[in-house]
Amino acid sequence: MHLQESGEMYLETILILSLKGNYVRSIDVSEYMGYSKPSVSRAIGLLKSGGYVIVDEDGYLHLTDAGLEAAEKTYERHKVLTALFVELGVDEATAARDACKIEHDISDETFEALKRVAREYRPA
Numbered sequence: 001m002h003l004q005e006s007g008e009m010y011l012e013t014i015l016i017l018s019l020k021g022n023y024v025r026s027i028d029v030s031e032y033m034g035y036s037k038p039s040v041s042r043a044i045g046l047l048k049s050g051g052y053v054i055v056d057e058d059g060y061l062h063l064t065d066a067g068l069e070a071a072e073k074t075y076e077r078h079k080v081l082t083a084l085f086v087e088l089g090v091d092e093a094t095a096a097r098d099a100c101k102i103e104h105d106i107s108d109e110t111f112e113a114l115k116r117v118a119r120e121y122r123p124a
Contacts, residue, residue, distance in 0.1 A: 003052070005104040008074045009033070010043050011052060014061050015071035024061045077103035077111055084118045 052067035085095035
């Protein structure tokens with residue numbers, strides 16, 4: 001199953017919520033993303049059938065290795081792009097929104113180049 005942008009967003013959200021030390025349920029994802037419970041339920045079902053998410057007997061969501069890899073990749077892009085845009089003088093809210101749009105479409109090659117530039121740009 002090839003992940004669409006929305007799938008990446010769901011995986012990233014599960015990762016972010018889990019990093020806060022919380023067990024993650026679909027309702028948490030729904031509240032965080034501002035999506036309806038049925039929409040989240042459908043998306044989680046697709047991610048589950050694609051091998052990205054496991055739902056345990058208590059209804060908690062867990063990322064599989066494939067899900068974690070995709071979530072970490074998306075989240076890294078979000079963090080790096082947001083920080084780079086802020087360094088360039090963009091306000092944080094706009095930087096985060098723009099990073100969210102770009103993180104799903106940017107090629108690995110271009111992202112790695114941006115990371116190199118960001119490392120070189122940062123003052124010591």
